[in-house]
Amino acid sequence: MRRLVNRGLQMLLLATSIILIVAGCSSEGKVDGKLNITTTTGMIADIAKEVGGPYVHVIALMGSGIDPHLYQVSQGDIRKLDNADIIFYNGLHLEGKMVNMFEKLEKKKTTVAVSSALDPSQLMKDEGQGEDAYDPHIWFDVKMWMSAVEVVKNTLIEKDNLNKLYYEQQAAAYLEKLTDLDHYIHQQVKLIPEQQRILVTAHDAFGYFGRAYGITVTGLQGMNTMAEFGSRDISTLRDFLVENQIKAVFVESSVSPKAMESVIDGARILKHDVSLGGELFSDAMGEEGTPEGTYIGMVKHNIDTLVNALR
Incomplete structure (x- = not known):
């Protein structure tokens, strides 16, 4: 009888473990309760870290000194993209050699260009490169880069609505810092x-x-x-x-x-x-x-x- 009880307890523990493992591998793909985020550039990764805080795990494909115009995707990068719950990229053909990949990934998972909220009238043309060719270096106008913060915030909320208030508060605090940065640049230029x-x-x-x-x-x-x-x-x-x-x-x-x-x-x-x-x-x-x-x-x-x- 005792053997049957022990065996029943073991089966219960095994079933509980399986349920926990499955819960940890939900459709959101969270690891330790965090969203896996893969970005192309460090500038985008910085936004994701600032807004997401302890609720995200962020990896940037391109580190210091890397030219995104010429970047070639590695096998390791493909794994990072596959494991991501959210992929953020700049867009505007900054990551020129990766455009087709992002178009395919958009059909499978949340893949977002942080430049997507900008109106074309705000963008500078890349003359001689086609009608829809724009300058992708939007982060050098701090006010324009603030729109990327909003895109990241809204995407995180859409994916993880339970932490909506945190993401909103973090984004607001970061935007305030960026407002101060914009003012600092204007003062220094003088x-x-x-x-x-x-x-x-x-x-x-x-x-x-x-x-x-x-x-x-x-x-x-x-x-x-x-x-x-x-x-x-x-x-x-x-x-x-x-x-x-x-x-x-x-x-x-x-x-x-x-x-x-x-x-x-x-x-x-x-x-x-x-x-x-x-x-x-x-x-x-x-x-x-x-x-x-x-x-x-x-x-x-x-x-x-x-x-x-x-x-």
Whole structure:
């Protein structure tokens, strides 16, 4: 009789364990009660962490120094995308080699472009690349990037309505920080003499930044680093530096500095001394665990570097 009771107890415990395992592998796919989120860039991952807090587990495919325009998906990335409950990507063809993959994933799971809430009238055209080609570097206008926060918040609420109040509170707090950041940039730009408010970089990633904060922006390459450039582009930019008496140019953390070094050397041959103003973060943030490894820290680094070099 005792054996039957013990066996019955064992069967009950086994059944309970199976129920718990199944519950842990529900359609939401949560692990330890958290939503699995996979993002393409670190900037998007930063939003998801800020808004989701302890209720999300976030992985960014592209780390520090990675150029999303040229990024090739690995087998490990495919596993991360498969395991995700939510996938966030920038859109606007930033992740050029992954567009078809996202279109397929949208049919299987929650796959969202954080640029989706923006009206086309807010976007800058990528001239010569087609009617629907826009500049994808929307994070450099802080107010535009706030719309990405709303997209992430709404997606999390849709997927996990039980924690709606938390997501709303976190998003509101983060948006307040971004409002302060936007104000900080405006104040810092005023420290640069108007005639010196010219930003020259390796590729044209800072168009929204220039439009929002009153800075003229020009790059050696176009908006996409897949675009080719040659000796004529280098000489044209060199002449621009000389004619406008620009005293500093900038390299980017995710783009090779060699081309910009050639531009500087060319200007010196024409007796115009151009210094390297510093390294800016363009398509990727800094190393995780550093101030520049967050969106706010990255943007502050950029504006501080710019002001120190041009004022």
